[in-house]
Amino acid sequence: MKPNRLSRRRALASSLSFAGAAVLAGRDQRALGFAAANERPRVGAVGTGSRWCIKATGIDRPYGSAPDFRRYGDYVAICDADANRLAMASDLVKDWTGTKPKASADYRSILDDDRIDIVHISTPEHWHAKVAIEAMLAGKDVYCEKPMTLTIEEGRLMSEVCKTTGRVVQIGTQQRSSRQFIQAIALIRAGRLGEVKKATCSIGGAPTSPALPVVAPPKHFDWNLWQGPVTESEFHYLAGDYGETKSWSRGHYEFRWWYEYSGGKLTDWGAHHVDIATWGLGLTETGPISVHPVKVKHPVEFKDGYPVDHTRYNTATEFLITATFADGKEIEIRHDGDNGILFEGTEGRLFVNRGRITGKPVEDLKTNPLPAGALEEAYKNRPLTDHFRNFFEAARDQTEPISDVFSHHRALSTCHLAGIAARLDRTVHWDPKQEQVVGDPLAQSLIARDRRKGFEIEM
Incomplete structure (x- = not known):
């Protein structure tokens, strides 16, 4: 790890612990979790389509993970094969940070930029493995939208490179950070469905x-x-x-x-x-x-x-x-x-989706709650948080994120x-x-x- 990356991560460790105080002190949304702009990781985005902005029925609107991502890091470079989408994303970044990012059609300009700590991949999946692997080899941590790969062979290769380089990579399966899904996992591990x-x-x-x-x-x-x-x-x-x-x-x-x-x-x-x-x-x-x-x-x-x-x-x-x-x-x-998803066990059934979690094991929580810390234990022994913050904390601490x-x-x-x-x-x-x-x-x-x-x- 380069010295500037190490010092920045130490600064992030301190600033994240004061996230709540920063909000109460009236800091803007961009500084959530970080005390100062120079303590925030710098992000390069490869792909600026639906996760950024789309043109639907004549209205440009922000959409998806990029607006949430900016709460924890600053986009300083963006890349896209579509010049129109690149321009729209560039304008969004300027609105967020006050500075236009470096914009290019060539993602390698992001990988070659020593300022950049994190690469956010929002391309179609046939590009995911190539960009993610080369980003890891360039010493970057990676947030890659789902699905991670186009083929099984690419998944094996990504796993090998991630293990070899030790980089932190989070996949955008954000359900893993949603409370009802974590609760479902905790109930299963507590044996509330019997043998699933x-x-x-x-x-x-x-x-x-x-x-x-x-x-x-x-x-x-x-x-x-x-x-x-x-x-x-x-x-x-x-x-x-x-x-x-x-x-x-x-x-x-x-x-x-x-x-x-x-x-x-x-x-x-x-x-x-x-x-x-x-x-x-x-x-x-x-x-x-x-x-x-x-x-x-x-x-x-x-x-x-x-x-x-x-x-x-x-x-x-x-x-x-x-x-x-x-x-x-x-x-x-x-x-x-x-x-x-419907889970079926020897002693019960449980259904969970993005809107609800139902089933007798859920109803029984009224009289037989899960023990304290059960959800955090399911969440890899970390405090529950949103999917993006989980990634930035993992990158800060160099630990495995929830969706590895x-x-x-x-x-x-x-x-x-x-x-x-x-x-x-x-x-x-x-x-x-x-x-x-x-x-x-x-x-x-x-x-x-x-x-x-x-x-x-x-x-």
Whole structure:
């Protein structure tokens, strides 16, 4: 660690302890948790789309994690392949800090900047692993929006680099810092459900699209750079009264519905709910032994795991997929039902989502509360806080954050395997120790992707 980073972290340790006093003293929102501007970590952002600002129905509005992130650190540099989004984010930073950040289309300018302590990654997931790995190797701590990776192979590599470099990496699965989810974990660990055998994750289905024509990308949008590591494709786009971007496309936001860049709902909401299910079942250090697609519906035909129609969204719209573990526990992933996670044990059931936590074990808390400190113990023996502060405190202390690379890799591997089983429409058998598909070379080939020349991960 560079001396200036060490001294700054020591200063942060003192300033964070006075967070409440700072608020009471009338400091502005930017200084929450930090006593002075030069004691705040400096942040570089790679990707400035939905987590920053979007243009919807003619109104620019702040959205997502970037406005919350600024409570604990100062953005000093930003990067995006879309010049319009880069300009909007630059204006936001100037509003927040009084100073425009260094703005560039090239994320390497952030990695090469010794002033920067933290890299905030909000790109589509096909860029996540490359940026995160190179940021760790450059000595930066990383906050990476979910899902962490596009493939299982990338998750293994991220885990190896994180362990080797010792960098602090938080994944943006913010449910891990939400009280009702932590309470669910604490109840399970206290034995209030008996032995938990199954978790059902209802994550919703993916949308379909009409056939999208090939058009020229907007001049402000570097389509080649946006594609980056994945196989090059023509730009498909159709304007319409649909979604966040008022369009169907291969680009902003809608990339989620193309296997070329994402895993659809299986890695979008699956990254959230399967993560909680894996945590609750105590399976964060292993993986399933088989993943079975009971039911899968795609909007296009597939051959050998790849879509044959490149003009339409192609991720699964309906599904029921079961992942079975060596100890007999099961995670069920489905498109229907009430969005959330249902845990089933030998002595009770518990349902939790972002709006509520219900079930007899919850009702019994009125007469049989959890012991003091049970929630904090579930939260890796730290005081409960918001997801961003948990990361900044972990970066300050050089400790593991609540949503770490290693457990997220295991949970997301289940999501990726569900996607592989869905694409092939057959059961996939998995060796969680070797992290390899058993007896199915085609399925094994889908745990990794070739990286486009010029966009390899620089190790």
